[in-house]
Amino acid sequence: MKMRVVEIAGNLMIKNDALAARLRGRFAESGTFVVNMLSSPGSGKTTLLEQTLRRLSSTYRVGALVGDQATANDSQRLARSGAPVRQITTGAECRLDAEMIAKALEGWDATGLDALFIENVGNLICPAEYDLGEDLRVALLSVTEGEDKPLKYPLAFNSSRLAVITKSDIAEAVGYDRAAARRCIEQVNPGMAVLELSARTGDGMEAWMTLIAERIRSKAFTAAG
Numbered sequence: 001m002k003m004r005v006v007e008i009a010g011n012l013m014i015k016n017d018a019l020a021a022r023l024r025g026r027f028a029e030s031g032t033f034v035v036n037m038l039s040s041p042g043s044g045k046t047t048l049l050e051q052t053l054r055r056l057s058s059t060y061r062v063g064a065l066v067g068d069q070a071t072a073n074d075s076q077r078l079a080r081s082g083a084p085v086r087q088i089t090t091g092a093e094c095r096l097d098a099e100m101i102a103k104a105l106e107g108w109d110a111t112g113l114d115a116l117f118i119e120n121v122g123n124l125i126c127p128a129e130y131d132l133g134e135d136l137r138v139a140l141l142s143v144t145e146g147e148d149k150p151l152k153y154p155l156a157f158n159s160s161r162l163a164v165i166t167k168s169d170i171a172e173a174v175g176y177d178r179a180a181a182r183r184c185i186e187q188v189n190p191g192m193a194v195l196e197l198s199a200r201t202g203d204g205m206e207a208w209m210t211l212i213a214e215r216i217r218s219k220a221f222t223a224a225g
């Protein structure tokens, strides 16, 4: 019985990886830069995306897919930026997978986008296991969560290329220990790039926006070549 469960789980991952590879191929052809955002519930994914979509949409064609077990709250928030947004409601599932992304893109010309942001379901466990065909996986960690979260949920951090520390505006008030957080990130993913920002005050947003814009341009350049 146990063997069978392991076998089914293995097959699921093989299927997901094949679908993710197909999505990656599609996005490579269209030059769409894809970001997959992972974090605990409430770390500030939607708030950062609201700002990001708003700032990018004057220059680039950007869109978003957002996963939650229930409600369309986040897609409604993101749609106010004017960018095209689709909500994926996962029900019992605790993460997005490549099939959900492919379905959400049906009838939607996402290949016309310069960048597609995917907000994953809020938790640091299951989303880390599923490739969505993204170019950049970002793990967010807010200053209120405790500096040791990367040690407790290593896969989310060592499968991501960039860590974004959010809510820096309240760091002092909650006794956030920057050095300890950096040590924990470094321990699970040596050399990992880290940005610290507040989507509320705008502090640190420039570095994030610059990084994203550079990646959008380099993806478009590669596709054109």
Ligand SMILES: Nc1nc2c(ncn2[C@@H]2O[C@H](COP(=O)(O)OP(=O)(O)OP(=O)(O)O)[C@@H](O)[C@H]2O)c(=O)[nH]1
Residues within 6 Å of the ligand: 039, 040, 041, 042, 043, 044, 045, 046, 047, 048, 074, 121, 122, 123, 166, 167, 168, 169, 170, 197, 198, 199, 200, 201
């Ligand atoms: N002080 C402060 N609060 C923030 C910041 N970013 C987000 N918040 C607040 O944190 C709470 C959660 O933010 P969301 O953006 O909804 O978090 P999320 O990660 O999208 O949450 P889920 O989608 O439920 O996982 C809200 O009350 C936000 O206003 C920030 O930079 N500073």
Ligand SMILES: [Mg+2]
Residues within 6 Å of the ligand: 045, 046, 047, 074, 119
């Ligand atoms: Mg959200």
